[in-house]
Amino acid sequence: MSRLYNFSAGPAMLPEAVLQRAQQEFMDWHGSGMNVMEMSHRGKEFLSIANQAEADLREVMAIPDNYKVLFLQGGASSQFAAIPMNLLRGKKTADYFNTGQWSKKAISEAKRYCDVNIVASSEDDGFNSVPDKSTWTLNPDAAYVHYTANETIGGVEFDDIPDVGDVPLVVDLSSTILSRPIDVSKFALIYGGAQKNIGPAGLAIVIVRDDLIGDTIEGTPTMFNYKVQADNDSMYNTPPTYALYIAGLVFQWLKELGGLTNMAKINQRKAEKLYAAIDHSDGFYTNPVNPKYRSWMNVTFTLGNADLDADFLAQAKQAGLVTLKGHRSVGGMRASIYNAMPEEGVDALITFMQDFAAKNQ
Numbered sequence: 001m002s003r004l005y006n007f008s009a010g011p012a013m014l015p016e017a018v019l020q021r022a023q024q025e026f027m028d029w030h031g032s033g034m035n036v037m038e039m040s041h042r043g044k045e046f047l048s049i050a051n052q053a054e055a056d057l058r059e060v061m062a063i064p065d066n067y068k069v070l071f072l073q074g075g076a077s078s079q080f081a082a083i084p085m086n087l088l089r090g091k092k093t094a095d096y097f098n099t100g101q102w103s104k105k106a107i108s109e110a111k112r113y114c115d116v117n118i119v120a121s122s123e124d125d126g127f128n129s130v131p132d133k134s135t136w137t138l139n140p141d142a143a144y145v146h147y148t149a150n151e152t153i154g155g156v157e158f159d160d161i162p163d164v165g166d167v168p169l170v171v172d173l174s175s176t177i178l179s180r181p182i183d184v185s186k187f188a189l190i191y192g193g194a195q196k197n198i199g200p201a202g203l204a205i206v207i208v209r210d211d212l213i214g215d216t217i218e219g220t221p222t223m224f225n226y227k228v229q230a231d232n233d234s235m236y237n238t239p240p241t242y243a244l245y246i247a248g249l250v251f252q253w254l255k256e257l258g259g260l261t262n263m264a265k266i267n268q269r270k271a272e273k274l275y276a277a278i279d280h281s282d283g284f285y286t287n288p289v290n291p292k293y294r295s296w297m298n299v300t301f302t303l304g305n306a307d308l309d310a311d312f313l314a315q316a317k318q319a320g321l322v323t324l325k326g327h328r329s330v331g332g333m334r335a336s337i338y339n340a341m342p343e344e345g346v347d348a349l350i351t352f353m354q355d356f357a358a359k360n361q
């Protein structure tokens with residue numbers, strides 16, 4: 001059986017080399033006589049896996065020593081609450097950019113714990129852009145500024161790290177983490193769910209500057225307390241061991257591929273050729289996003305004639321190209337092309353789109 005090109009926004013494709021390695025190690029991890037899922041999280045075998053995963057992530061992202069790396073449960077969505085709980089530190093207000101559906105979710109959760117100042121919003125523009133800097137209303141007294149680097153549903157991303165002065169900067173990097181190098185030292189906190197560029201769903205990663213943790217709001221659940229998690233090496237309770245093991249294999253795969261600089265080149269090339277195919281289709285396909293802010297990871301497009309949507313999806317499936325339907329809230333199509341989507345998968349999609357357009361002009 002051959003594998004499909006799966007354009008899902010997450011859970012998404014994993015690198016084939018990683019799946020093969022996991023398969024080889026499935027019945028007996030390194031002579032332990034066990035699958036990783038069966039190991040005690042406090043045993044030396046699993047601790048070596050967890051320590052290696054953290055060391056490799058630190059190397060791949062060049063994470064400075066004064067940052068803690070936490071491997072947590074509850075997805076990125078739990079962090080929507082944990083961030084205000086840990087980072088308000090006596091303040092009453094936080095700044096949020098509103099650039100799409102995931103920003104909105106982060107904002108509505110934060111409102112349970114503090115006043116939210118919307119720095120800028122692209123909602124009036126249908127979330128097809130990032131608001132121009134001249135419109136930002138940053139509050140210098142905010143506890144932190146939060147933004148969603150890449151809006152997975154709309155396919156919109158910030159083209160640079162926003163300059164917010166001295167206020168701690170927090171980023172939801174769920175759908176763009178590890179796709180290119182990023183200067184971690186510019187951030188107070190980086191977080192993301194694993195199911196796009198890291199590994200299996202169920203794991204979230206938090207990278208937080210160590211001087212910012214330890215002062216939580218009253219009532220913060222122990223599991224949401226970054227200091228407790230950091231002091232316990234993310235093992236206050238039983239961690240998602242198998243997800244962490246697969247994430248570790250993904251980090252090794254990235255290192256073997258030449259790290260994030262090389263990954264960025266491949267990702268940029270993949271995105272550019274797919275957008276070019278859309279833009280050169282004489283309106284058969286359209287992408288509504290301001291080209292400056294087009295996502296490298298989630299390429300959205302609509303067919304000029306929406307009556308053809310069902311045929312497009314059915315024929316794509318027959319060609320081995322699956323999960324191209326856009327998010328239920330926006331419709332149209334979405335091709336998520338994370339790190340593990342091979343360039344050949346993007347090439348196959350482009351060829352299919354061109355053939356489909358030629359047959360249905």
Ligand code: PMP
Binds near residue numbers: 009074150151172173
């Ligand atoms: N933020 C972004 C940008 C996302 O794309 C997603 C998931 N699609 C989330 C947050 C929520 O992640 P999770 O399902 O892991 O809670």
